[in-house]
Amino acid sequence: xxxxxxxxxxxxxxxxxxxxxxxxxxxxxxxxxxxxxxxxxxxxxxxxxxxxxxxxxxxxxxxxxxxxxxxxxxxxxxxxxxxxxxxxxxxxxxxxxxxxxxxxxxxxxxxxxx
Amino acid sequence: xxxxxxxxxxxxxxxxxxxxxxxxxxxxxxxxxxxxxxxxxxxxxxxxxxxxxxxxxxxxxxxxxxxxxxxxxxxxxxxxxxxxxxxxxxxxxxxxxxxxxxxxxxxxxxxxxxxxxxxxxxxxxxxxxxxxxxxxxxxxxxxxxxxxxxxxxxxxxxxxxxxxxxxxxxxxxxxxxxxxxxxxxxxxxxxxxxxxxxxxxxxxxxxxxxxxxxxxxxxxxxxxxxxxxxxxxxxxxxxxxxxxxxxxxxxxxxxxxxxxxxxxxxxxxxxxxxxxxxxxxxxxxxxxxxxxxxxxxxxxxxxxxxxxxxxxxxxxxxxxxxxxxxxxxxxxxxxxxxxxxxxxxxxxxxxxxxxxxxxxxxxxxxxxxxxxxxxxxxxxxxxxxxxxxxxxxxxxxxxxxxxxxxxxxxxxxxxxxxxxxxxxxxxxxxxxxxxxxxxxxxxxxxxxxxxxxxxxxxxxxxxxxxx
Numbered sequence: 001x002x003x004x005x006x007x008x009x010x011x012x013x014x015x016x017x018x019x020x021x022x023x024x025x026x027x028x029x030x031x032x033x034x035x036x037x038x039x040x041x042x043x044x045x046x047x048x049x050x051x052x053x054x055x056x057x058x059x060x061x062x063x064x065x066x067x068x069x070x071x072x073x074x075x076x077x078x079x080x081x082x083x084x085x086x087x088x089x090x091x092x093x094x095x096x097x098x099x100x101x102x103x104x105x106x107x108x109x110x111x112x113x114x
Numbered sequence: 115x116x117x118x119x120x121x122x123x124x125x126x127x128x129x130x131x132x133x134x135x136x137x138x139x140x141x142x143x144x145x146x147x148x149x150x151x152x153x154x155x156x157x158x159x160x161x162x163x164x165x166x167x168x169x170x171x172x173x174x175x176x177x178x179x180x181x182x183x184x185x186x187x188x189x190x191x192x193x194x195x196x197x198x199x200x201x202x203x204x205x206x207x208x209x210x211x212x213x214x215x216x217x218x219x220x221x222x223x224x225x226x227x228x229x230x231x232x233x234x235x236x237x238x239x240x241x242x243x244x245x246x247x248x249x250x251x252x253x254x255x256x257x258x259x260x261x262x263x264x265x266x267x268x269x270x271x272x273x274x275x276x277x278x279x280x281x282x283x284x285x286x287x288x289x290x291x292x293x294x295x296x297x298x299x300x301x302x303x304x305x306x307x308x309x310x311x312x313x314x315x316x317x318x319x320x321x322x323x324x325x326x327x328x329x330x331x332x333x334x335x336x337x338x339x340x341x342x343x344x345x346x347x348x349x350x351x352x353x354x355x356x357x358x359x360x361x362x363x364x365x366x367x368x369x370x371x372x373x374x375x376x377x378x379x380x381x382x383x384x385x386x387x388x389x390x391x392x393x394x395x396x397x398x399x400x401x402x403x404x405x406x407x408x409x410x411x412x413x414x415x416x417x418x419x420x421x422x423x424x425x426x427x428x429x430x431x432x433x434x435x436x437x438x439x440x441x442x443x444x445x446x447x448x449x450x451x452x453x454x455x456x457x458x459x460x461x462x463x464x465x466x467x468x469x470x471x472x473x474x475x476x477x478x479x480x481x482x483x484x485x486x487x488x489x490x491x492x493x494x495x496x497x498x499x500x501x502x503x504x505x506x507x508x509x510x511x512x513x514x515x516x517x518x519x520x521x522x523x524x525x526x527x528x529x530x531x532x533x534x535x536x537x538x539x540x541x542x543x544x545x546x547x548x549x550x551x552x553x554x555x556x557x558x559x560x561x562x563x564x565x566x567x568x569x570x571x572x573x574x575x576x577x578x579x580x581x
Binding site: 060061062063066067070071074093094097098101102104105 | 189192193195196197199200201203204207
C-alpha cells in the first residue's frame, strides 16, 4: 500500500488490487500541484487489466482536480486492455454530476455511485 | 522547240524532285516531332499519375490528422465542459454554504432570534432610515430577573427553555416589518422598533413584561414567585444627535433603573422624582418612571448602603427616614388632609426607626465581621401597605444568632412561628423561619431566613405598614 497525503486529503494505492482510493478534500493549487496524484494514477493505469478509482470519501474537488481526472480519463482511454472502474458516492453532491460527465470522455468507463 | 521543251521538262523534273524531297523532309520532321511530343506526353502523364498517387496518400494522411485533431478537439470541449459544470456546481454549493453561514452568523442558535451582530447592523440601518424619514425609533432592552438563580434552581436546560419562551413572546409581540427582536447576551434581549414613539414603545414593553408575568413560569427563588423581566425603554427622535451607542446606553440605563426599582417593571425617561431637588434620590436607586407606578401599582426603591454609613444616616440626621416618609406620603396622599399626612409621616418614621433599631442594633451588626455581601435595603410601596425590607447574607452561625434574637423578642420558637405565618400569610415565602410581631406603630415585623448555600443564609427583616 502506497500512501500520499497532506492535511486535507489522503491517497492510498493498493498495488496488488490496483485500487486508488482518495479521501478528504482536494483543493490543490493548479494542475502542477496535482502532478504527484497524476503520477499515481498513471502508474495504476499502466499496470493494465482492471483498475478501480474509489472516490467515495472525496468530499470536495476543485476545478484543477476535475481537470486532472479528465486528463487521466483521456489517458486511460488510450490504454489497451484497461478496464477502468470509478466508484463514487451519491451523498456527495459534486460526484453525481462530474463523475457522470467523465463518462462522456470514456464511454467504456464503469461508474458506480453508492 | 524541242530543246526548250526538253529544258522545261528537265526543270519540271527538278522541281518535282525538290518538292518530293521537301515533302519527305517535312514528313520526317513531322514524324520526329510527333515522337518527341508523344514522349513528352508520356512523361507528363507518368508524372501526373505519380503526383496523383502522392496526393491520394497525402489526402489520406491529412484525413487521419484531421480526425485526430477533431477528436482531440472534441475531447478538449468535453473536458472544458466538465470543468465548467464542475466549477458551476461548486460555486452554487459554496454560495449556499456562504448564505447558510451568513444567516447563522446573524442568528442566535438557542432562540433563533437575531444575535448581537444582527442587532448592531440593524440598529445602524434603522437609525439612518428613521433620520431620513423624520420618524422616531425606540429601543427596548429586556433582562430576565434573577435568571442566574433560575438556572441554579431549575438547571440550565430549563433556563434555555425559559429563554426560548421569552424569545417567542418577543417575536409574537414584534410583528411589524421594521421590528427586530434579538438576543444580545445571556438573558438580555434587545428590541428595535422603527417608527415607534415613546408611548408606543412603553406599551410594547409592558405587553412583553405582562405576557411573561401572566405565563406564570415558576421561579421560587424570585420574590415574584415566577419568571419576570425588566425593560429599559429609550426613544430617539429624528432631530436628536444621539447615535447608536448613545441610544443603547440610554436604554441600558433605564433597564438598570428598572432593576433598581425592584424588577418586573419597565422604565423609561419620564421621571417623577427630580434628582436636583432630592439629594437622597441617588441613594435610593435613582429615577422612577410615572408609567411604572401606574402599571405596577407598587413602587420599589432599592439601595445597598454600607452598614456603617446607613447607621450614621439613620442615627445622626435622619435624612433618609425624612425623605422616605415624605415620599411615602406623596405616594399615598390619603384624603390630602395635612394633619393626617403629618401623623402618617410620624408613624412611618417611627416604624422605620423601629426596624432600624431592631435590624441594626440587635440583628445585623452581629454579622459585621462575617458579611460576604452588602446589605440590601428595599422600600416597596403597594396599594395598601408599605413594605420595608433589609436583607443580608450571613453565615449559618450568624443566622442561628438571629434566630436567638427572634426568640428573645417573641419568646417563641422560630419554627413554630414560621409555620404560623405560613398558615396565615399569602406571601408564599420560603425559608427557615418567618416571625411576625406587632409593634407600637401598627407595623408588622417579619424575619425571614433562607438558606442560600451550605454555609450561608440570607436573613431578611421586613416591616409591613398598613396605610
